Amino acid sequence: METAKIGANEKGGIHRLALSDEDRVVRDWFRAACEALGCTVTIDDCGNMFARRPGKRADLDPICMGSHLDTQPTGGKFDGVLGVLAALEVMRTLHAAGFETNAPIEIVNWTNEEGARFAPAMLASGVFAGAFTRDFAYAREDRDGKTFLAELERIGYKGAEPVGQRRIGAMFELHIEQGPILEAEEKMIGVVTGVQGMRWYEVNVHGLSAHTGATPMHMRKNALLGAARMVEAIHGIALAHGPDAVGTVGLMEVEPNSRNVVPSEVFFCVDFRHPDEATLDGMEAAFRAALSAVLEPLGLTFEEKRIWRNPAVRFHPDLIACVREGAKKSGYRMRDLVSGAGHDAAYVARVAPTTMIFVPCAGGVSHNEAESTTLEECGAGAQVLLEAVLAYDQRFA
Numbered sequence: 306m307e308t309a310k311i312g313a314n315e316k317g318g319i320h321r322l323a324l325s326d327e328d329r330v331v332r333d334w335f336r337a338a339c340e341a342l343g344c345t346v347t348i349d350d351c352g353n354m355f356a357r358r359p360g361k362r363a364d365l366d367p368i369c370m371g372s373h374l375d376t377q378p379t380g381g382k383f384d385g386v387l388g389v390l391a392a393l394e395v396m397r398t399l400h401a402a403g404f405e406t407n408a409p410i411e412i413v414n415w416t417n418e419e420g421a422r423f424a425p426a427m428l429a430s431g432v433f434a435g436a437f438t439r440d441f442a443y444a445r446e447d448r449d450g451k452t453f454l455a456e457l458e459r460i461g462y463k464g465a466e467p468v469g470q471r472r473i474g475a476m477f478e479l480h481i482e483q484g485p486i487l488e489a490e491e492k493m494i495g496v497v498t499g500v501q502g503m504r505w506y507e508v509n510v511h512g513l514s515a516h517t518g519a520t521p522m523h524m525r526k527n528a529l530l531g532a533a534r535m536v537e538a539i540h541g542i543a544l545a546h547g548p549d550a551v552g553t554v555g556l557m558e559v560e561p562n563s564r565n566v567v568p569s570e571v572f573f574c575v576d577f578r579h580p581d582e583a584t585l586d587g588m589e590a591a592f593r594a595a596l597s598a599v600l601e602p603l604g605l606t607f608e609e610k611r612i613w614r615n616p617a618v619r620f621h622p623d624l625i626a627c628v629r630e631g632a633k634k635s636g637y638r639m640r641d642l643v644s645g646a647g648h649d650a651a652y653v654a655r656v657a658p659t660t661m662i663f664v665p666c667a668g669g670v671s672h673n674e675a676e677s678t679t680l681e682e683c684g685a686g687a688q689v690l691l692e693a694v695l696a697y698d699q700r701f702a
């Protein structure tokens with residue numbers, strides 16, 4: 306609730322886009338909170354933050370916990386934030402108890418997880434894991450043309466450490482489920498076994514602007530009509546590849562966006578997800594076929610580009626076992642889940658043993674100001690995070 310004030314909006318949510326002034330304020334808060342526990346905070350040159358508490362053995366790679374502190378433009382209080390703050394709570398608990406782990410423990414705050422300001426999502430964890438180059442990240446622009454690099458420098462969070470150089474021994478990310486399953490089944494803990502595959506596309510549709518009163522219907526090239534039919538087609542493609550497929554158009558820009566002008570240009574984004582790569586290939590083919598089939602008869606032209614692809618991920622069995630053990634020890638009801646959303650952990654899994662823990666969120670609502678998880682649920686997640694980290698640390702005893 307304290308960090309939720311940073312970028313708080315009147316609807317009870319948070320507007321805290323990556324590398325904004327609000328992001329700088331919450332980063333300063335986080336750094337100070339970690340340093341108050343004696344942690345050493347290191348920042349890499351993509352703005353990723355690592356707060357380290359030493360263990361008995363300096364030769365071991367750290368066991369990491371964390372997530373992200375940036376939000377969607379109308380984000381909730383828990384998406385990402387819970388994973389960082391619960392990690393901080395774990396760190397405070399270890400500190401207060403004077404408990405010495407074998408391996409060093411680190412909290413990580415990854416930059417620009419949401420992708421709301423700088424697409425694609427999970428940008429800086431992706432660079433860390435080698436999925437993108439650092440220069441690719443630096444060159445990303447927001448809709449105002451400001452670059453990731455310029456904004457990173459502006460808020461003072463371009464650190465000295467080269468991104469990806471740091472070693473991670475294991476990574477645990479606690480997150481809200483962002484779906485309705487745990488709540489519906491009255492389970493407290495989701496043992497996350499992997500992340501479904503995701504693909505993002507951008508489409509520009511070109512028509513012709515014309516007077517809405519003077520242009521007969523059959524003589525129009527209405528780019529928005531084409532885009533609207535594509536929204537319907539994309540919805541249908543997801544249904545046709547069900548039950549596990551999802552497809553969404555969540556962003557659209559209309560030019561000139563005037564009530565009495567036939568729209569000449571539309572830009573929209575497509576998001577497809579499925580646990581299986583072959584099905585995603587089928588959805589992609591159907592989408593591309595639909596673009597020609599829908600737009601060309603309307604006299605429209607278009608460009609389409611796949612801007613991002615994240616293959617399906619399986620998490621590490623040893624870490625998954627530690628989460629199960631932690632949930633069992635704490636007495637929480639649990640079930641296995643495959644994540645429907647993308648997470649930093651999906652990239653980190655490429656370079657280190659990684660897993661995730663889910664807790665319920667009310668109604669499965671996320672990326673929404675109404676996002677809500679109870680104190681008890683947040684506490685359960687933090688408790689299981691602590692137990693899982695300590696269970697993993699036992700291997701170094």
Ligand SMILES: [Zn+2]
Pocket residue numbers: 373384385418480648
């Ligand atoms: Zn998140």
